[in-house]
Amino acid sequence: MAKLRTDQLGRALSGTLAPIYLVSGEEPLLVQEASDAIRNAARAQGFSERELHHIDPSFDWSLLHSSASSLSLFASKKIIELRIANSKPGDKGSRALTEYAGAPADDTILLIVTGKLDNTAQRSKWYKALEGAGVHLATWPIDAAQLPRWIGARMQSAGLTADHGTIELLASRVEGNLLAAAQEIEKLKLLTDDGVITSQLMASVVADSARYDIFTLVDKALAGDARGAVKSLHGLRSEGTDAIAVLWALTRDIRQLLQCAQLIQQGRHKDWAMKQAGVWAKRQGLIGGALNRLGSSQLQLLLRQANGVDRACKGMRNANPWDDLLDLVLSFSGVVSLKPANVRLGLKL
Template sequence: MARLRPEQLAPALSKGLAPIYLVSGDEPLLVQEACDAIRQAVRQAGFKDRELYHADAGFDWTQVLSAANSLSLFAEQKLLEVRLPTGKPGDKGSKVLQEYAKAPSPDNILLLVAGKLDRSALNTKWAKALEQVGTHIQVWPLPPAQLPRWIGQRLQAAGLKAESSAIDLLASRVEGNLLAASQEIEKLKLLAPDQSVSAELMASVVADSARYNVFALTDKALRGDARGAVKTLQGLRGEGTEPLALLWALTREIRLLVQIGQSVSQGVSFERAAQQARVREQQKPLLQSALRRLKPAQAQQLLRKANGIDKAIKGMRNASPWDELLDLTLNVAGVRSLHPSNDRLSLKLDH
């Protein structure tokens, strides 16, 4: 399978179609655009029909083979699109994909859309079978340092000229959300006089599209991104999120750190400990990162601190839940408490 970056797809499609396409990654806009480009090329090549399948836990993979093998006097060439969000087709799906790859029908194009595929997934039998005959478009998240350049290119493609300060402002507002950035650029196409975008115009028309959600908070804290975690915490507070919901999310991750950290300290491998704790694959690197900063005793102390915050939220302690949530978030990210005296008090009242 030829492995392409998203920007390499258009030239490849202009040279002809592959029988199988695999698009994988966790950046929604780039995945969507890659799929759109494939669909358009397939339509232009005469494949008029499209059948869409969602491969969830109960999916019957034989439907794909049946659709591929169905023949009719009036049948048109078709695109078979299978959504595989987990990136794991299971045993049945793996067998079907391997069988399909042995002899792809010239009357069909298979488009498999998956989430992020790690190295182990790429080494599976089904992935290797597809590798022999298809094309894999790997979509990676855009590094923060490259976001302004990406925005600048998008603005230029939209026929807009923007000041560098305006580009930096948009990059800071969308906080890595490429879909939000694309939507704001579409808005600017309608609002920018003479296709010129100043910093003042950008500030007045661009909404704050940062993805402030609870899971972003915990992920950034576990990764050690203290600044990003604090910004997300502040955004969640501004959106009216209840502190108890944030405490629940942080406490859940801290409990995992305690459980896995204790197992690892007793000689159990991280992979085994994570499996016993039923940790999702994409969560493992984040927990590993946190465990490199926090010893089991420190994680246990954070758990006691979380209990103290719970009492503050419920009015059983005279303390600011938001101040203490800020401290807890920083602690998980590897930063010492801003108010150690409050730590001692909360831990004391926890007993």
Template sequence: MPISSEELPRHLASGLKPLYVVHGDALLLAVEAADSIRAAARAAGYSERETFIAEQHFKWAELRNSAQSLSLFAERKIIDLRIPSGKPGTEGGQALQDYIANMSPDILTLISLPKLDWSAQKSQWFTALERHGVMVSADDIPRQALPRWIGARLKRQEQSVDPVTLEFLADRCEGNLLAAFQEIQKLALLFPTGQLSFEQVRDAVMDVARYDIFKLSEAMLNGDATRFARILDGLRAEGTATVLVLWAVSEDIRTLGKVLQAVQRGGNLGNALRDLRVRRDRQGLIENAAHRLKFPLIERALQQAARLDKTIKGLRQGDVWDELLQLGLRFSK
């Protein structure tokens, strides 16, 4: 049963299930989800808790032994299993399948995993978890959903702001959800409940955005010139190597060009994405860009990227950051 971390409180209010799996790359949401599950379990009488961290050389027999024993003072307990790498290995994968097949009704099991790649999600142990457990996704909040998420968090502390201020907050906190959470808490400490003005928020909130090259490429593919320029400025301020920035955007430009060529030859867009092994989390971006752009633009962009590569290597003169900006603006809507 898949649910999001935002849906979890409503689910827990309707009763507990024996197995929960929290997975995703948003540490804040993952921690909150696991805390909520443990709190609900304690309230339901699960008074004992054992925690296991399955790292290298972990003895999987300990998990089985724990499930087969309850202390004299507890009728129900929580088994809290954390797999930081998301890779239990062959022995661990089989141990998880055996464990799930013999779960006790007096034990609530909570398994915490990072964001998993496609191959891990297709593994036998993960599909077994999906069949028997509640799968709580704790994925990072995408930029377009961030204002709504911030608004909901403000509502929890009985505060609100207008849409313009929500966008301002989202810009300042993009890519750094934990810092966003801290800034929202700061607003609760500084101001009373009710509507906050833009000026109050602006003066209180630091610029805590954490920029990365993949979000830059995402903004380029979406044709979002304003966001592309802002992230590029952030990367420059953080001292990101220009060769990495160019590599990230060039990879997506090349992939987009190959997709468009395949479609021009009469191929299916979905098949082209699969043949090129485009990651599932980026297929929508590439597909939307392929519908919007023409191949001649991609050719010119690749030529510009090649010139930019020479500039970075010192083989031609030019302002690298300005040329990176111009490259990204080619894709603007």
């Protein structure tokens, strides 16, 4: 399987398309944009029909073969998209993907979208079966040091220019949330005629954020301000904020806290652990305070709750994502709304 970086994808899609594309990674914006680019290139070459399947343990993998062997009356080429949330297709999925990779269907592109694929996954049967048949695009998170450069490149592609200090201002505002950065850049495009973004304009845009801000919500949860966090959550919901965006911000900090907690358990100093986990200097007080009240086992349960919210957002659980988010925010803030046993039971629904 040819392995590509995100900056190589455009050129790779300008020629003959591969029969299989695997897009993996934890950064939602990069995964989404890479998948969009593949779909758009396929449509431009006549792949006008698309079938989307969310993979869970109950998925019928025979649908892959039947979908690939049947076309609608209105299309001669098809895109089959498989979204594997946990990056593990299971035994049946492994066999189905192995068989499909051995003889990819004509006039069909198989697009597989997963989370991060670790070394174990890349040694698995299904991954190796795909190696010789398609293309793997692995997306990687943008860390704090890389973020200004990423924002600068994004602004340049949008026809905008700004000096380093102005770009740093936006980087400090979004703190690693690429989706938020992309949205701010789109806003800036509407506010300038000549494409030049001054520090004054950037400061005004940064200050003119939503009344209920996702990052404010997370900071209040980290600080143990349950009342304030819940108020922010209700405000974000009333303003039409996407639940998955709220979940992304909460999950990011929960993962970072868990990494810190595990390093501390290994005997590392808290300050060293936070630096190793990539905690921004100005957030170390908040993160450090949260580490004083949240242990590794609690953080692992929070991650399980976050995974349950994710499945509710995708329709894979019979639950309201915003109700689940409320429980997650309360637990994150230090308020026990449900006993751990009840949380685990709820995640099965």
